[in-house]
Amino acid sequence: MLSALILVPILIAALVAFSPGNFTPKLARQVALATTIGAFIWSIVLLIGFNPTDGGMQYSEYLPWIDTLGLTYTLGVDGLSIPLLVLNGLLTAIAIHSSDENLPRPRFYYALILLLNAAVAGAFVAQDLLLFFIFYELELIPLYLLIAIWGGKRRGYAATKFLLYTAVSGALILAAFLGIGFLTGASSFAYLENQQLVSLLPVGQQLLLLGAILVGFGIKIPLVPFHTWLPDAHVEASTPISVLLAGVLLKLGTYGLLRFGLGLFPDSWTLLAPGLAIWAAVSSLYGAFNAIAQRDMKKMVAFSSIAHMGYILLAAAAATPISLVSAVLQMVSHGLISGLLFLLVGIVYKKTGSRNLDALKGLFNWERGLPLTGSLMVLGVMASAGIPGMLGFISEFLLFRGSFSIFPVQTLLCMIGTGLTAVYYLILMEQAFFGRLSALVKNLPPANWSEHFPAIVLAILIVVLGLQPGWLVNLSETTTAAMVIEQPSVVSYQPPG
Numbered sequence: 001m002l003s004a005l006i007l008v009p010i011l012i013a014a015l016v017a018f019s020p021g022n023f024t025p026k027l028a029r030q031v032a033l034a035t036t037i038g039a040f041i042w043s044i045v046l047l048i049g050f051n052p053t054d055g056g057m058q059y060s061e062y063l064p065w066i067d068t069l070g071l072t073y074t075l076g077v078d079g080l081s082i083p084l085l086v087l088n089g090l091l092t093a094i095a096i097h098s099s100d101e102n103l104p105r106p107r108f109y110y111a112l113i114l115l116l117n118a119a120v121a122g123a124f125v126a127q128d129l130l131l132f133f134i135f136y137e138l139e140l141i142p143l144y145l146l147i148a149i150w151g152g153k154r155r156g157y158a159a160t161k162f163l164l165y166t167a168v169s170g171a172l173i174l175a176a177f178l179g180i181g182f183l184t185g186a187s188s189f190a191y192l193e194n195q196q197l198v199s200l201l202p203v204g205q206q207l208l209l210l211g212a213i214l215v216g217f218g219i220k221i222p223l224v225p226f227h228t229w230l231p232d233a234h235v236e237a238s239t240p241i242s243v244l245l246a247g248v249l250l251k252l253g254t255y256g257l258l259r260f261g262l263g264l265f266p267d268s269w270t271l272l273a274p275g276l277a278i279w280a281a282v283s284s285l286y287g288a289f290n291a292i293a294q295r296d297m298k299k300m301v302a303f304s305s306i307a308h309m310g311y312i313l314l315a316a317a318a319a320t321p322i323s324l325v326s327a328v329l330q331m332v333s334h335g336l337i338s339g340l341l342f343l344l345v346g347i348v349y350k351k352t353g354s355r356n357l358d359a360l361k362g363l364f365n366w367e368r369g370l371p372l373t374g375s376l377m378v379l380g381v382m383a384s385a386g387i388p389g390m391l392g393f394i395s396e397f398l399l400f401r402g403s404f405s406i407f408p409v410q411t412l413l414c415m416i417g418t419g420l421t422a423v424y425y426l427i428l429m430e431q432a433f434f435g436r437l438s439a440l441v442k443n444l445p446p447a448n449w450s451e452h453f454p455a456i457v458l459a460i461l462i463v464v465l466g467l468q469p470g471w472l473v474n475l476s477e478t479t480t481a482a483m484v485i486e487q488p489s490v491v492s493y494q495p496p497g
Helices: 003-018 025-049 082-097 106-125 129-138 140-150 155-184 191-198 203-220 229-236 239-249 251-262 266-293 297-318 321-352 371-384 391-404 408-432 449-467 470-481
Strands: 058-066 071-077
Touching (some): 025 082, 025 106, 071 129, 082 239, 082 251, 082 321, 082 449, 082 470, 106 140, 106 239, 106 251, 129 140, 129 155, 129 251, 140 155, 140 239, 155 191, 155 203, 155 229, 155 251, 203 251, 203 266, 229 297, 239 251, 239 297, 239 321, 251 266, 251 321, 266 297, 266 408, 297 391, 321 371, 321 449, 371 408, 371 449, 391 408, 391 449
Antiparallel strands (some): 058 071
16 A cells, blocks of 8 residues: 555656657646645545554555565554655645646656655655665655756756765765664664664664764754755755755655654663754754845745754654654644745745845735735744744644753753744745835736645645644654653753752
8 A cells, every 4th residue: 555655656757757659748747746646645545544543553565675685675654654644745746736837848857756756755654774765865866856957047056965965864874774784683674673673782883873863864854064955955946846845855854863763772862862952952043043144035944944843853852752743743834834935935936036035025015916925925924933823833832842841941942943933034024025016026927826726725734733733643642652762860951050
C-alpha cells in the first residue's frame, strides 16, 4: 500500500518525460495533476485506516534487497510520518495546479515534480537507514534541476549552492548510518534492529554519530549557521517550487532529527539537549531579526521559515510528551502556512512584477488592487504570528508549554521570536497592502478565483485544524509518547539565582 505512493509517481514521471508521440504540454499537466491528486487521495485513505492508538509501524512492507550491504526494502508509517505523508501529497498537487501553464519544457518539469513527490514519500516511509538515505538523496536531483532550469536570474548560483550544502548534509548522514552499521555489527540497516543495538555503544561513539546526524539534518532544516542556501534558493525558485521547498522538503530535516537523532540516540540526546535548546533559540532569533531587515517579500518569508523551524529543534531538545507531539503539529502548521504565504507572494509578483516592499503600496485597494490576495495574506500572517483560532497558535502554544519546564530561558527567547513574527509581517502588510496606490499597483490585471483556489484550500485547513487540533494530536501522541526521554534535573539548566 505504501509502495504505490512511490512507484506510481515514478512510472508516471517516466511516461510524461519519455512517452513518444503527441504528448502535449496540456496533457502532461493534466496527467501530472491527476497523479498527484490520486496520491493525495490514497494518502487520505491510509490516514483513515491508520490506528492512532498503535504506536508501532503500520502498513508495513518488507522485502530483502541487497544482502551483502544489509539493505532491505522496509516501509512503514506511524504517527510521526503519516501527517507528513499527507502534507506531501497535498502540497505537490497544489504546486502543479499553481504552475505556469506556458512554462518551457513542461514535460520535463512535471516529470521532475512527480519524481520529487515519490522521493519525499519514500523518505517518510522508509524503515531502513540506507533506504532512507537513497530517497533523501534522490529528492536532491529533481529539486536542483527545478531551480536551475525554471528559476530566476541567479538560478545557477542558487541551485549550485543548494546542491553543495545538501551534498554535505547527505555525506554526513551516510557516514553516520554506515558508522552505526559498522559499530553495532547489525546484520542489516533495518531501523528497529539498529535502534536496539545503538544503545549498547559507548557514549563517546554515540555522541560522534549523533553529532554527524545533527549537523547533517541541521543543514537541511536549516539551522544557523547552515542556513545560507535557503534564502537564495527561495528567491530564485518559482512559486510552486518554493511551496514544496518550505512546505515539504525542510520537513525531511526535522523528521530525520526526530526519527534518527532522538529515536536512535535517546541517552546521548539527553547530554546534548541543553546545547540543542540554545541552538534553537539562536536560530529562531537570527531568522526573525533577518526577516525584519528584508525588503523582498519572498526573502522575508524565507527567513521566517528559519525562525519557525528552530522551534521544532527546541521541542525535540525538551523531549517531553507535550513538546514532541507539538513538534509534529508545528511541522504540519509550518507546511500549510508557509505554503499559503509563498503562494500569495507569487500572485503579487505575477501581477505587479515586483516583490520589493519599497515599490509596492496599496495592494488592498478594492477597485484596482488585489483585495482577495490581501485578505488571504492577513489570515496567513496572523496564523504565522500565532493568533488564537489558527493552527499556528495551538502548535506554538503547546510547543512552548511542553518545553518551558525543561528549558525556561531558551523557551522565552523563542517566544520573543514569535513576537517578532508579528513585527516583520506587520511591516509587510503596512508597506505592501495598505496606504496610497503606488505606480505598480494601478490598473493591475485581476487575479481570478482559479489562481486563489490553492491558497483558499490552505487557508481553510489552517483555520479548521486550528479549531480542531485534537485530530492531529490524537494522530501522533501515541508515537511521540514512546519517544519521550527522562531529562536530568532541570535545576542544572536554570540560570544562577
